Amino acid sequence: MKLHIERDAQQMSVKFAGWITDYIQEVLANQDRFTFVLSGGNTPKILFAELAKSPYKEAIKWEKIHFFWGDERYVPYEDLRNNARMCFEELLNKVPVKAEHIHIMRTDISPEESTEEYEAILRSYFGDAETTFDFVLNGMGDDGHTLSLFPGTAVIHETEKWVTSFFLSIQDMYRITLTAPVVNKAACVAFMAVGENKAKVLKEVLEGESNVDLYPSQIIKPEKGELHWFVDEAAASLLTK
Numbered sequence: 001m002k003l004h005i006e007r008d009a010q011q012m013s014v015k016f017a018g019w020i021t022d023y024i025q026e027v028l029a030n031q032d033r034f035t036f037v038l039s040g041g042n043t044p045k046i047l048f049a050e051l052a053k054s055p056y057k058e059a060i061k062w063e064k065i066h067f068f069w070g071d072e073r074y075v076p077y078e079d080l081r082n083n084a085r086m087c088f089e090e091l092l093n094k095v096p097v098k099a100e101h102i103h104i105m106r107t108d109i110s111p112e113e114s115t116e117e118y119e120a121i122l123r124s125y126f127g128d129a130e131t132t133f134d135f136v137l138n139g140m141g142d143d144g145h146t147l148s149l150f151p152g153t154a155v156i157h158e159t160e161k162w163v164t165s166f167f168l169s170i171q172d173m174y175r176i177t178l179t180a181p182v183v184n185k186a187a188c189v190a191f192m193a194v195g196e197n198k199a200k201v202l203k204e205v206l207e208g209e210s211n212v213d214l215y216p217s218q219i220i221k222p223e224k225g226e227l228h229w230f231v232d233e234a235a236a237s238l239l240t241k
């Protein structure tokens, strides 16, 4: 695991934007497409704002990128809480992406239908390949959740399905989410965490004992791929190493 600690959220976004630009370029030197999983939440917004402007806007071959989502809140696309909507507003509407390369988790059909549809899309991309996505961007909630893998939920332990949906009673909504098996087959996964609210949980996730039911972010460990954490000094403030 590689830990990148930057002064504040802004610095972290700049560092991350430069790093992901180089990584995309490297991957595209050897293959024709780049598969990128986007994340919801507030933290990615500052990264998206960065990527949508110079020099990244011009440097990244956006037309070669295929976009997916790590999870979705089962609310209509028009709802401000919808993760796909946020990513379109903050990034995808501002850079030259190809509409046919964008795969949102649909919320205009039932959660079960949406899950099945997404699973089929992913299987059509990756089939039995040893590696799935080129890159997965993850956030981490103050409670240690990532994707829609919330503490104490059964979905943390899913071993077969790549996509699933369930009713999240603490938020009174359905969630659609990628699962650990498909994310852990990615070539590269990066978490972003900023702010003092994340400090305690970050310490537990990175330095505490393994307890994936309490700290689901711990279950994300690419089998063969790279794992990066981009954090700011406030989030890193309790780390000892």
Ligand SMILES: O=C(O)[C@H](O)[C@@H](O)[C@H](O)[C@H](O)COP(=O)(O)O
Binding pocket: 039, 040, 041, 042, 043, 044, 070, 071, 072, 073, 083, 138, 139, 140, 141, 142, 145, 146, 147, 148
């Ligand atoms: O839909 C979601 O809720 C997200 O995908 C979720 O997993 C998010 O990444 C974390 O909650 C962190 O969110 P913040 O960046 O807002 O802290």
